Amino acid sequence: MDLTQFIYKNETIGQITDSDAFNVAFGVDANFVPPMGIMLTSMVMNNPQTQLHVHVFLNSILDEDVARLKHFVSQYPNVQIDLYYVNVEVFKNFSVGKGYTVATYHRIIIAQVLYPAVSKLLYIDADTLCVGKLTELNKLTFEDNILLAVADKGEWLAQHKRDIGIAESQTYFNAGVLYIDLNKWNQYSLSDKMIDMLNSCHLSFQDQDALNLIAGTQIKAMPVRFNQFLLMKHDNDDLPEDTVFIHFAGQVKPWQPWCDNPQRAVYDEYRNKSLWKEFDYRPRDYQENRLMGKAARRQGQLLTALKWYYLYAKDKLMTNA
Template sequence: MEINDNINDIIEYRYSNKVNKEQIHIGYGIDDDYARCTATSMISFFLNNEDKVFNFHVVTNNLSKENKEKFRCMADKYKFNIFIYEIKSEFFSSLPQKDYWSVAMYFRFILPILLEKIPKLFYVDADTLCLQRCNGLFDINLKNNVIGAVLDVKRVRKKREQALNLRKNSYFNSGVLVINIKEWNKLNLLEKTIEIISKEPKKFKYPDQDALNFLLNDKVQYINKIFNCIDINLIDEKSIAIMHFANHPKPWSEMWKINIIYNTFTKDLYTYYEEKTPWKGMPLEKLKNRQILIKSYIKYILSKMFKLI
């Protein structure tokens, strides 16, 4: 599959002047709605790892001119590099989408092809924040493994391992991945993912994540859960290196307070970093999806009830 035929444009904001320092490549796959949190994630990595040179790679399909200019201003201000790859909107149109996951969930599969000349890529979801130095992540040696990843939380892991017929304690969360570019591309993962999801769309509840687990079940190096913290009850707050706001509502939502991980530690984390971006002062978003709102509220009520029992 020829990726270059499906790229509309490549925009480069090169402002780093630290040519002799270690180069870190971090990738995101987003649509325009996730521009603000992507920028916030970028800033969190940069500010907590100032000895590194960051190259942020963003695959997108509909980024507005306003958001592009904000990314440029941010790269200029902090002196790092941002590369934006605009792909054709119809590229993944045949694959299933969810009400709360757009086609952007598949964009991570393109990054290793676009970046075939670099050895290692750190893919992170846009709803992540780096809270401290991440040398323990950046220095990981994957050897012959295709990816490094963190096991998903137990309640998700058990169900998906059974559904996908995986071995016990092997289902990982794909929100933070260390990618061995060479080994990834050897397997033609983009084409294989499209093929298996197209054949059995109902089998893959979390399409992109399930596909990766299915295809890479014996090619994963499991890494410390501090690098993809979804449930703050499982990790000492001071140890969290990367916070993943995987649950709804998101911290940039008006309804953030009913998220089950909202507490004194998490409540202002996102705002602290967003205020250092050109998106500073942007109004909180309304939660438009009624189904997500109801599910989130039920989870919130149940979590409060169990804590009282």
């Protein structure tokens, strides 16, 4: 399937000339643009010499965030940002639920839409920070594999593999950081195969499950420092010195006001240096209204807290009516 037909608008911000630029891609909606901006800030701050070509696949964005991206590129002339507006009709049969939206599926189409203009690409979630050198990725080899990723971990993993039918001996990869050989991805028609699978069955971890089921044996493991999970539980975990990407993979994200984990400090450092320092988190449901109230109360903002508790009560009544 020609997936370029689902890109209904392109917008280019900035202009780099280096054809050897590092290519990085994101898949977001309007809610994830501010975290992506904070991530990009961390990336340029730690890679000031690198020419960066940023490809953003999105289905919504606020005008003020387009303006901020323009401002960002004027601050960092080594960056070009291309926006690809996706018609989400292509994902119409795919499930959405608590904690994820249709924006998760942009990841599936990126490597096909950008091929053959781009040959190697880093896809990375927006709930990440870059705290190391991108050139570290150049030291990795693909051999015959389609992509490189980091093995997932957790107590849930063994049961999850049984549930979706992946052999115990096979590595299950986290899809938050993918370093992709676009030639191999497209030779294997991986975008089409993932779309077919997600159209025909429900998978609890959506496109990540599809990726592992279809291409799991053609993924090469890369060191955990390229996708260092912070699940917001292990408060005292020290970040290894050689970490390149931090991934805030847990349910509570560091830009949600009620996130009270000490690991939030490293995130706030970059946030405060970014153009998204002041962005207001918009709660997605009534439960989050209550958490907003709790966070405001903890900071002594009692009127703000009351406002959120009122909205919580009102929206809860409406939702359950």
